[in-house]
Amino acid sequence: MTRLYPLIIAIGILGTATAQEANTTVPDQPSVVEIARINSGNAFFLDSNGQIGVAKFKAGLELSAWDYYTDFQWAEAKSIAIGRNLSIVSGTSTELTQAFDSDKDGKLDFFQDMISNWPTKSEGTSISSGPVADAYGRLLFAVAPRQLPKKEGEEQDTSAPLPSQIFSWNPGGQTLTTLATSSLPIAAMAVSQDGLLAAWIQLPSYTEGYYIALVQLPKFDPKKPDEQPISPPTLVPNIIVPAQLTQSAPISQLSFAIEDGQEKLFACCPEANRIIEIRPEMHEGGWGGLVMIREIFDRPIFSVEAMSPDQILTGGIDGFAKLNKQSENFQFWGVRFTGQSLSVDFSQPVNRKQIMSKREPALNLSIIPLEGTMEPFERPEPLIESDGKTVILDLPKLPRQVIVKVDGSGLKSEDGADISTPEMYYTFK
Amino acid sequence: MLHSTSQGQDGNKASYSRAGSSTTAATDAATTDTPAATESTEESAAAGETAGTTEEQPPALPSNRLIVRRTSLTNFMSDQTVLTDQGKVLTDMRILPSTFAMISENTDQTFYWDPHLCRLIAIRNSDKTPDFIELTAEGGHPLGLSPGVMGNPKFFGMRYVEGDPEFLYTYGQLSVEERFTISDDGRRIHQTFKVLTRASQGSCSFTTNWRETVTANNGRWKGNVISLRKDELKKGVRVTYHLDPSAPRKTY
Numbered sequence: 274m275t276r277l278y279p280l281i282i283a284i285g286i287l288g289t290a291t292a293q294e295a296n297t298t299v300p301d302q303p304s305v306v307e308i309a310r311i312n313s314g315n316a317f318f319l320d321s322n323g324q325i326g327v328a329k330f331k332a333g334l335e336l337s338a339w340d341y342y343t344d345f346q347w348a349e350a351k352s353i354a355i356g357r358n359l360s361i362v363s364g365t366s367t368e369l370t371q372a373f374d375s376d377k378d379g380k381l382d383f384f385q386d387m388i389s390n391w392p393t394k395s396e397g398t399s400i401s402s403g404p405v406a407d408a409y410g411r412l413l414f415a416v417a418p419r420q421l422p423k424k425e426g427e428e429q430d431t432s433a434p435l436p437s438q439i440f441s442w443n444p445g446g447q448t449l450t451t452l453a454t455s456s457l458p459i460a461a462m463a464v465s466q467d468g469l470l471a472a473w474i475q476l477p478s479y480t481e482g483y484y485i486a487l488v489q490l491p492k493f494d495p496k497k498p499d500e501q502p503i504s505p506p507t508l509v510p511n512i513i514v515p516a517q518l519t520q521s522a523p524i525s526q527l528s529f530a531i532e533d534g535q536e537k538l539f540a541c542c543p544e545a546n547r548i549i550e551i552r553p554e555m556h557e558g559g560w561g562g563l564v565m566i567r568e569i570f571d572r573p574i575f576s577v578e579a580m581s582p583d584q585i586l587t588g589g590i591d592g593f594a595k596l597n598k599q600s601e602n603f604q605f606w607g608v609r610f611t612g613q614s615l616s617v618d619f620s621q622p623v624n625r626k627q628i629m630s631k632r633e634p635a636l637n638l639s640i641i642p643l644e645g646t647m648e649p650f651e652r653p654e655p656l657i658e659s660d661g662k663t664v665i666l667d668l669p670k671l672p673r674q675v676i677v678k679v680d681g682s683g684l685k686s687e688d689g690a691d692i693s694t695p696e697m698y699y700t701f702k
Numbered sequence: 703m704l705h706s707t708s709q710g711q712d713g714n715k716a717s718y719s720r721a722g723s724s725t726t727a728a729t730d731a732a733t734t735d736t737p738a739a740t741e742s743t744e745e746s747a748a749a750g751e752t753a754g755t756t757e758e759q760p761p762a763l764p765s766n767r768l769i770v771r772r773t774s775l776t777n778f779m780s781d782q783t784v785l786t787d788q789g790k791v792l793t794d795m796r797i798l799p800s801t802f803a804m805i806s807e808n809t810d811q812t813f814y815w816d817p818h819l820c821r822l823i824a825i826r827n828s829d830k831t832p833d834f835i836e837l838t839a840e841g842g843h844p845l846g847l848s849p850g851v852m853g854n855p856k857f858f859g860m861r862y863v864e865g866d867p868e869f870l871y872t873y874g875q876l877s878v879e880e881r882f883t884i885s886d887d888g889r890r891i892h893q894t895f896k897v898l899t900r901a902s903q904g905s906c907s908f909t910t911n912w913r914e915t916v917t918a919n920n921g922r923w924k925g926n927v928i929s930l931r932k933d934e935l936k937k938g939v940r941v942t943y944h945l946d947p948s949a950p951r952k953t954y
Contacts, residue, residue: 346771346772386859
């Protein structure tokens with residue numbers, strides 16, 4: 274590996290020259306807080322000082338080379354997005370800035386104020402999340418009422434809080450588009466290739482978990498970039514990431530990726546050194562989904578980025594690392610809710626004896642109602658399908674909104690492998 | 703509402719009006735009236751020049767440089783005029799959001815430039831304890847007395863020119879490039895204003911506290927105000943802040 278001049282990487286990206294391949298060892302990696310994919314082998318990154326760099330990867334996402342793309346430091350930047358011609362958009366609470374390499378010397382040297390005004394800015398809102406680029410080249414950012422600690426003796430503001438909003442800057446457009454609104458602040462968001470928006474909406478008074486809202490964004494017609502959606506959707510909590518999974522530490526960035534043919538949402542939880550995996554599923558017209566710990570690291574991880582299907586890169590305090598593929602492990606594979614039954618799928622056949630044991634069952638169910646209460650219930654009799662990979666559990670009558678916790682602590686596969694993540698949660702809304 | 707949206711995503715250098723190359727500026731300067739020697743500024747007089755007639759020798763490229771960092775600060779302004787100006791552009795006066803901190807690479811100084819006020823707002827010398835603020839903004843914007851100024855300045859962007867940070871903004875009819883360089887020893891920081899204006903003249907003004915620290919290489923001082931002709935504004939006026947109290951001043 275070697276430190277690589279950004280220009281060389283840029284040329285490599287364009288495919289007009291051969292990038293210098295590294296033979297020497299790089300003693301260190303940057304501390305990465307955000308990754309923005311350029312293509313399957315190259316990415317921009319934001320480091321913990323707010324400095325932007327560029328990195329090149331070999332097959333298998335092994336870091337080949339990296340270098341900084343500018344000396345400029347965006348101390349408050351949380352995310353970066355790629356604009357046209359490899360420009361980079363980042364920002365602060367008050368503006369989005371677009372950075373160019375105007376003299377083509379391999380360094381960003383021009384930082385242009387791109388968006389510093391939006392409809393509710395004068396009323397005291399600031400950028401709370403973004404920018405995030407979508408498949409159309411739109412740049413999404415969220416604004417929320419600014420939250421500042423109250424001074425001693427300051428009176429409580431009793432006025433109705435302003436709603437949070439997600440705006441998009443549209444290529445070729447002249448005005449911002451309101452894509453979604455929320456009564457709660459939006460602290461992080463991601464957009465899938467087919468326009469599914471995931472947002473972490475904050476409710477500080479709720480300490481049992483973290484709300485994820487999912488909504489399909491209104492369709493965008495590039496020929497009518499300034500067309501406003503008639504009724505922008507309102508974000509509501511669809512999935513709860515239980516605090517038990519994050520050791521009560523907040524999640525931070527969200528990112529979509531396709532793995533094993535399935536669209537997944539990853540949430541970083543740097544304070545607990547872990548990545549949470551969410552598999553969004555539509556159930557009876559509403560979004561819900563499975564939530565579980567994907568991987569626990571020794572050190573904080575801040576960013577997840579899909580470089581290509583099944584090739585997922587992570588960025589953290591120790592640099593880049595490939596997210597290990599889980600399909601070879603023994604783990605929960607999915608959940609299906611059919612009538613009054615819950616089908617729990619596993620990646621490998623389960624140890625039937627453990628599942629069927631009445632004295633020490635290795636698969637237990639808890640149901641947490643989100644509204645009202647629920648009577649205690651006996652552990653349902655499990656039924657194992659013939660391939661050994663699916664366990665069916667009959668459920669009692671459920672309230673309308675519940676979280677089902679499936680606990681497989683101690684469960685082993687038929688071949689004796691330990692389950693990789695013993696707890697899984699599923700939100701039904 | 704957007705700023706410069708159509709050009710923003712093109713990835714091309716924005717079409718900000720640059721105030722002329724140095725060659726053009728020198729030619730312009732040579733064809734204009736020569737001001738009285740007694741009116742020349744301290745820097746040019748010390749160098750034996752008459753303001754506006756001799757091509758300025760560019761300062762040697764400093765090996766010390768300014769690292770630019772964007773950060774928010776607790777609002778430490780206290781001057782009433784500055785607070786009034788802040789009230790026109792900030793929705794929350796408690797913080798200075800997204801301030802540009804220019805940090806000297808070799809010395810312990812930091813210079814803060816506010817993109818909302820479009821001006822240098824503080825010079826911090828952390829050599830002195832604790833985090834000594836040498837100067838904080840006072841009075842109106844330095845270019846605020848110039849003809850053509852109206853409304854609030856509007857920030858456009860920042861770029862590196864020969865490695866030095868340069869801020870671009872408009873202020874009414876003025877298009878301004880404001881560039882900063884620092885001396886190797888950190889005792890002087892240079893702030894160069896290049897201004898494109900339709901008016902025939904302009905000015906750069908300071909409060910008394912700041913005036914005691916600065917010299918300029920162009921224009922004519924009257925009190926705390928430097929008067930500048932259109933060509934001088936286009937060529938640029940370099941204001942030097944002498945940051946070491948023991949260093950000689952007003953002899954440049």
